[in-house]
Amino acid sequence: MITVEHLTKCYGDFMAVSDLSFEIEEGHVYGFLGPNGAGKSTTMNIMTGCLSATDGTVRIDGYDIFEEPQMAKKLMGYLPEQPPLYMNETPVEYLKFVGAAKGLKGMELAQQVEEVIDQTKIGSVRHKLISALSKGYKQRVGIAQALLGNPKVIILDEPTVGLDPIQIIEIRDLIRQLGESHTVILSSHILSEVQAICEKVLIIARGRLVAFDTPENLEKLRQSSNGIDFMVEALPNEVEEILETLAVYEEYTLDEVETGLLKVHIKADTDDARSVCRQLFFAFAEKQKAIVEMTSKKANLEDVFIELTEGETTSGLSVIEKTDIAGGMDAADETAVHSLYETEDIPDGSDLEESEVEKE
Amino acid sequence: MIAVWKHELSNHFHSLTAYIFSAFLLAFVGLGAMLYNIQSAVANFEYVLSFVCLGFVVIIPILTMKVIAEERRQKTDQLLYSLPITTSQIIIGKYLALLVVYLVPLVIISFYPLIFSKFGEVYLLTSYGSMFAFFMMGAALMAIGTFISSLTDNLGFAAGIAIPVILFNYYSVSLAEYVSSTAIGSAVALIVIAVILGFVIRHLTRNDKLAFGVGAVLSIAIAGLYVMDSSGFEGLLPDIMTKLSLFERFYKFVNGVFDLTGIVYYVTVIVFFLFLSVQSLEKRRYN
Structure with a gap:
């Protein structure tokens, strides 16, 4: 569905994303996990055509985002980190504009707008000004916008950031529902969130992919070096x-x-x-x-995350044995294992056990 | 493009800007018509338009300041980038919406000469010819305003730059009389402009080599030409300033000449600045 190859993005001398390659298959919920500044948003912005890449390619269902942006963009719905809303409009006006810009017309447009309003449950605020909506509702309008045009892939950049716990649960349920009929990619720095909704996790740190696997397998990874x-x-x-x-x-x-x-x-x-x-x-x-x-000691995703993301900065810590990692994985996940070895310094988690973890 | 155009249009009429623009334009024209046509009993409506011109210095920036700057301010530009439309479609859609907002008061104004013609002899051809040029000039200024708006995410800054730019253009003919018309003066001024252009390119592209290259090549070319034939530089600067004036070309229409080169000049300015706006928007993708 989405193929990212050797993606590199430099801001001057700073390398935000460096030689990132992965492949995303149809019909799963993928989690993009990484600490702040790891390059998650940059990668998503490049994938959706909002940003150019210094090097590398992104293909959506075979369409190159740089060569055939119109076709590729039609297959994607994107909610950036800050929902791009026109504050002086109502959700209905806003959605009609986005739908029309995505090429919907007449009855189809009206019908799809109604559908996404139902799906995201924003019917009660449909005629209120967006500026007057709560953050949770604004986020929903943002997601509704991404759903218009029935895209195959929905990309959500930190969809639950800044919401209260109840709103977070609601948005997560919504994402889970969407995962049934779309490929969903969401980014987050909250581990429990990714663990709760994603079927596959990509961990990214300092612009590099450090792991790509199911949450369960990533946990096993730690368990194995027990x-x-x-x-x-x-x-x-x-x-x-x-x-x-x-x-x-x-x-x-x-x-x-x-x-x-x-x-x-x-x-x-x-x-x-x-x-x-x-x-x-x-x-x-x-x-x-x-x-x-x-x-x-049972590790959770948090340990794996800290281990993998801090791996490149911390030195002098022992490297996980190859057999340990492979032992905890299925044969099908060999590719993911491979990507793990590319990061040279994977520290021993025991030293990090005490480290302060930014919890939700 | 049509989606952007419709959206932009409803945006203008949702906020006050379209109304403020129309109200000011109608008030200026009304004032001018009263002074010239009614009190002084002059039958030339085109004089009213040339009187109103100065108003553009304020009302065009009011209308254009938020066109693109506002998108950036509220981060909706990311939405536009992710939609399956090109940046040219975005800019053209937005620009056409501006033209419609501009046309609304102009349609009302277009009845004035007809009303006046009920009470005396009005030169309708000159009136409507001038009105057409008035529209084209406003359209050209709007293209400039759109470009300035695309450079920043600060509305105040967008207006604050557009006002002096238009004002300078308005007074450039008068100022041309005061600048040096000697050959060396023109050459030095052009070299200074080339150097400034280099700095602008450096700011926009953050590419030192390109900026230095452009600045140096232009400066050397100017110096070389000056050495080869200094007589060509005689009075060049004031000449350029007069030529660049959008307003000066409009006065030709007011004087009863339907000057096609003027129309071509306006169209060129529109295309050039819309092209720059597209580039400015595209550039955002690259840094």
Whole structure:
């Protein structure tokens, strides 16, 4: 549906997007994830023809956005970060203009305007001035505008930014609905949002694609380089002895909380955390050493995100083993795995566990 | 294009600008008609139009300042870029809407000579010829205003630049008498203009080589021509200033000459500035 190849955009000396390539298939909800300034909006602006690229191509259903912009743009509906609304018009007037500019006429125009008003539930404010609408309604009018002309692809740039929690839920439901009949691409820096609505996630940092996979697989990615923490009533040398017989770990750290109580952190080299837990449990039980607490650390998308996006700035952190990543993925996701290796410094998440995460 | 045109038109009439423009134009013409035609009992309606000309300095910028600057200010330009229409269609649609807004008061004004002709002999041909030129001149000034509006997202700035530009054009003939008419004076002035042009290009394209290249080549060309034949530069600057005046060409029509070169000049100015507006809009995509 959309093919982006070697897309590069420079602002003077600053490289906003650098050699970005990916392919988007029809009929899914895609999430474009990245910290502020990662190049999400720039990429979307280029994809929709609002901005030129320094290098590379974007094809929408075979139409090059730079060579055949009219045809390509007809296939897309775009809601920029700030909804492009004429404040002194009513939603109906506004939608009629956009529809007409998209080439709709007469009955078809009136019908489609009604349809999108229904779909986005803005019927109650249809004759109010847009300037008088709440932010949530303005966003809906913006989405309605993108839906006109029945485009195959709908691109939404941070559609829920600045909305209250109830509005966010409503907009997410709307996006989910749209995903049933359109290809939807939305950008966000909110992880839970992407996790909640997107079937595939593209993580972009410093203008580069660092991951492209389903949210579940991206989570597995972290799980596979698993850490297991447990508290055991034993002395350090006893623990070392038992662990050496097991060989389930890559490395471990011991931390004496109080005399006779140790906190052990294990970095296991398997993606099956449960079996490691089981082995640990029985091994210690056999020696009459009680494990009083054990947690296998489950990463969420947030960890993956921080790991991947900060990977390029943080150095001196260990690189995730190749086998670890591949272990957590299906064969079909090999391409995504490949893209991961292109970023050289993927840090160990454990060091970042404490970092402040910008949560929703 | 038609969608943009309709939308722009409804926009003008939704806001006050179209009404202010029409009201001012009608008030100026009414005032002029009273002074010339009624009080002084002169049968030439074209004098009224030449009196009203100065009003353009204020009313054209009021109308054109927001044409493109407003789109940028409220970020709706992104919508226009993402719609399946070309930038030329956007500019032409917007410009045609401006012309319609301008035509509304002109249609009302076009009845005045007919009314006056009921009470005496009015030179209708000169009146309507001048009215046509009046329309063309306004259209040319609107194209300039549109271009200035496309340079900024600040309405005040768009109007603030358009007013002195039109005012300078209005007085350029009078000013031409005061500038140096010697050959060296003209050559120096032209070189200064070439250098300024270089700075403008640098500002627009952020390309030092291109800006320096254009500035240097033009300056050297002017200097070279001056060295080869300095007599050609005699009185060149005042000449150019007179030639560039949109108003001076209009007075020819007022004097009863239907000057086709004037019409061609107006059309050229319109096309040139609309072309620049399209480029200015296109340029936004590249930075």
